[in-house]
Amino acid sequence: MGSSEGLAPALPVLYFSSENLKPGSTSWRKTRDDVREALEEYGCFEASYDKIPSDLRNAFFGSMEEIFELPLETKMRNVSDIPYHGYIGNHPSVRLYESLGIDDVAVTEKVEAFANLMWPEGNPDFSKQTHSLVEQLSTLDMTVRKMIAESFGLQKYVDEHINSTGYLLRIMKYNSPNTTDTEVGVNSHTDKNSLTILHQNQVEGLEVQTKDGSWIKFQPSTPNSFIVIIADCLSAWLNGRLHSTYHRVMMSGNEARYSLGLFSFPKADYLIKVPEELVDEQHPLLFKPFYHKELLSFFYTEVGQAAPSALHAFCGV
Numbered sequence: 255m256g257s258s259e260g261l262a263p264a265l266p267v268l269y270f271s272s273e274n275l276k277p278g279s280t281s282w283r284k285t286r287d288d289v290r291e292a293l294e295e296y297g298c299f300e301a302s303y304d305k306i307p308s309d310l311r312n313a314f315f316g317s318m319e320e321i322f323e324l325p326l327e328t329k330m331r332n333v334s335d336i337p338y339h340g341y342i343g344n345h346p347s348v349r350l351y352e353s354l355g356i357d358d359v360a361v362t363e364k365v366e367a368f369a370n371l372m373w374p375e376g377n378p379d380f381s382k383q384t385h386s387l388v389e390q391l392s393t394l395d396m397t398v399r400k401m402i403a404e405s406f407g408l409q410k411y412v413d414e415h416i417n418s419t420g421y422l423l424r425i426m427k428y429n430s431p432n433t434t435d436t437e438v439g440v441n442s443h444t445d446k447n448s449l450t451i452l453h454q455n456q457v458e459g460l461e462v463q464t465k466d467g468s469w470i471k472f473q474p475s476t477p478n479s480f481i482v483i484i485a486d487c488l489s490a491w492l493n494g495r496l497h498s499t500y501h502r503v504m505m506s507g508n509e510a511r512y513s514l515g516l517f518s519f520p521k522a523d524y525l526i527k528v529p530e531e532l533v534d535e536q537h538p539l540l541f542k543p544f545y546h547k548e549l550l551s552f553f554y555t556e557v558g559q560a561a562p563s564a565l566h567a568f569c570g571v
C-alpha cells in the first residue's frame with residue numbers, strides 16, 4: 255500500500271437493508287437524502303448491500319474465471335448488435351482488459367443463450383446464479399433510481415422509466431501488469447448508460463475522479479460492497495443536476511482483477527427528454543432529446559472518441 259492512501263478521502267458508504275428499500279419508510283427517506291448528497295458531491299457512492307449471499311458471489315466469480323479461460327474462439331461467439339456490448343479483448347489497445355456482455359440479462363432466455371454459447375453442453379448452474387444475481391442487483395438499481403427521481407420531485411416518471419429499462423451485465427478480467435509499475439486497465443471515461451453498479455473480487459484498481467480533478471481509489475469496506483455510479487443518460491435526463499463521474503481502472507501487483515457490472519439503460523425506443531420540472535431560469539435546458547443507442551454510436555465515432563464529453567458533443571444545447 256502506498257503511504258498516501260490513508261490520506262485519500264473515502265467514498266460515502268450507504269446501507270441498503272430491507273428497511274431502507276421500503277418506499278415511504280423513515281429509513282427510505284433518510285437513505286434517499288444521503289443518495290442525493292453523495293451523488294451531488296461524487297456522482298457515485300459505495301452501497302453496502304447484503305442481498306447477495308457469499309456462496310452466490312463466490313460461485314459467480316468462479317464461473318467468470320471459467321469463462322475467461324475458454325478458448326478465444328468460444329469467447330468471440332459473444333456478439334451484440336449494440337456497439338461494445340459483446341466480447342472485447344485480444345487487442346493491443348486493451349492489453350490487460352478482457353470482457354464479455356449479456357444483453358437483456360433480465361430475460362432468462364438471453365442468459366441461457368449466452369451459457370449455451372460458452373458451454374455448448376449446457377450450464378444450468380450459471381444461468382441460475384446469473385438470474386439470482388441480476389434479480390438482486392436490478393432491485394438495487396431500481397431503488398436508487400426511484401430515490402433519485404423522488405429527490406427531484408419526479409415520482410411521476412418512475413414507472414415509465416422502470417418499464418423502459420434494459421440491463422446489460424458485463425464481466426471483466428484485468429490481467430496483472432506483472433511489473434512494479436501501475437498500468438491502465440481501462441482509461442478514464444464516463445459510462446454511457448443510466449446507472450452502473452460494479453462489484454469486484456478482492457483485487458482493487460477502480461478509481462473515481464472528484465470535482466477538483468483528483469482520483470479516489472475505491473476501497474470497498476466489506477465483501478458486500480458495490481459501487482453505484484451515475485452515467486450519461488441519467489445525468490442528461492436530470493438536466494445535468496447530477497454529473498456522470500469519470501472513472502478508470504489502474505492495475506498494479508501480480509493478481510488478476512475480476513469485476514462485474516450491471517448497466518441499466520433506456521431501451522432503444524425510449525426518448526430521453528429532460529422533464530419540464532427541471533428547466534427554469536436558473537436551470538436552462540442543457541440537453542436536446544436523444545436515444546441511448548444514438549449516443550453510443552456517436553461515442554464510437556472518431557469525433558465522439560476525441561470529444562472531452564461525448565454527451566455534450568452529441569446532444570448539448
Ligand SMILES: O=C(O)CCC(=O)C(=O)O
Pocket residue numbers: 424426440445452453454460501502503513514515
Ligand atoms: O472494472 C471496473 O471496476 C470498472 C469497469 C468500467 O468502468 C466499465 O466497464 O465501464
Ligand SMILES: [Fe+2]
Pocket residue numbers: 443444445501
Ligand atoms: Fe465504466
